[in-house]
Amino acid sequence: MAIDSESFYRYVNSTDELTLVVRGHLSLEAVLNHVLDRALPRGLTEELDSLRFPQRVDLAIALGKLDIESRPVWMKINAIRNRFAHDLDAKITNEEARETLAMLPAWWAPPPVGSLDHPLGPASAIGWCMAVLWSRAINTGLSGHAPELPVVVDVEIVPGAPS
Secondary structure (H helix, E strand, O other): OOOOOOOOOHHHHHOOOHHHHHHHHHHHHHHHHHHHHHHHHOOOOHHHHHOOOHHHHHHHHHHHOOOOHHHHHHHHHHHHHHHHHHOOOOOOOOOHHHHHHHHHHOOOOOOOOOOOOOOHHHHHHHHHHHHHHHHHHHHHHHOOOOOOOOOOOOOOOOOOOOO
16 A cells, blocks of 8 residues: 555545544554565565554564654554444544543644644544654654654655645
């Protein structure tokens, strides 16, 4: 799966929570897979298909490609995705959004004030957290930039996608 920033930002800003959660998670997984593909020797990446999402996150952390401090947010987003995948009535709650925001590492700036009061409600906070993880994975995992540098997108352009 290619990394497509335009689609990702459309997903995490979607008014449909199922789109935000499931497609946003798939986009995070695509970035995670690219991080691991670049970090591992050829031939080993074929084994990634057998790893579950949390194992992939842990492997990227062990390889120094993701911050260990971000692990709780990755796991929380995965838990939200799993709930949405198995519960037809799943909704993102204010409590869940607050918990997820509180898990963001100290190095990341807080979301805009009033994000829980945003017209999209608590979903906007989850989208914000996904955007933090996505851009950080690209910044440190793919581009190799230090935490203090601005996000630099160095990704594959999807054929046919607007540039």
